[in-house]
Amino acid sequence: MSRPRVPERILRAADELDLAGDERVLELGCGRGVAAELLLARHPGLRYLAVDRSAAAVAAAAARNAAAIAQGRLRTLCCPLEELGPDVAPEGPFDVVFAINVHLFWTTTATAVAQSLADLMRPGARLWLFFEGPSGAGRAAAPALRSLDVPDLSAEADEDGPLTIVRATKRAA
Template structure:
């Protein structure tokens, strides 16, 4: 049985991450696990936590990536992003955190999620938020920048292939 075509936004995001291959990766709102499958196939030394608030999505991601789970390279977790923390995600601290089209980052101005992420990140860790507006046109991500611009993080935004890419890096120390 062939798999459905991978959406362009996921392919572009996976390419943009430019991983070295041995990072600890946290994917927020992993959906059906397509990005995890692509990244784990490309980088056999990654350690990966895929999180989604939907039990159905997490089950699909786990089924899609059963081999990586059996190898101990991937764990899937059903959890709201606001509840993530080191006690729930002992795989961290994470070197790379990313999300594709997660509206939480542009629909809220709270810093709760940003602080949770900061607590999960290693010094020098990178956060990548990929946002595609309807029709594939990139859009501004004002609240995301404000939410991530907490004392431990710095951020910049750029456009890449129809996606707005927000990169934030945790300052060492």
């Protein structure tokens, strides 16, 4: 059975992450596991945790990536991002954390979530937030930037067509 075409936003995010291939990766809002499948195929040395609040999405991601789970390269987790911490994500500290179109970062709880994520990241780790929207979507990144205004992270945003990218790096201790 052939897989559907990978959406452009996921291909672009995978390229932007610029992975070396041996990182610990945390994907937030993994959906049906398309990005996990793509990145794990490209980089056999990755260790990957895919998280989503939807049990149906996590089940689909696990089914899609059953071989990577059997190899111990991937774990899927059904968990609201607000509850994510070292106790439920012992795979950390993570080198790369990313999310594609996760609207939580536009909400009032985003600062607390960003701080929790910083606690899961090793010093120098990168956090990537990808937002797909119409032209002018860079304005949507402003709340995300404010949400990342935590002592442990430095953030910047740029807009390239319909995809806005927020990059943050965890400062050294």
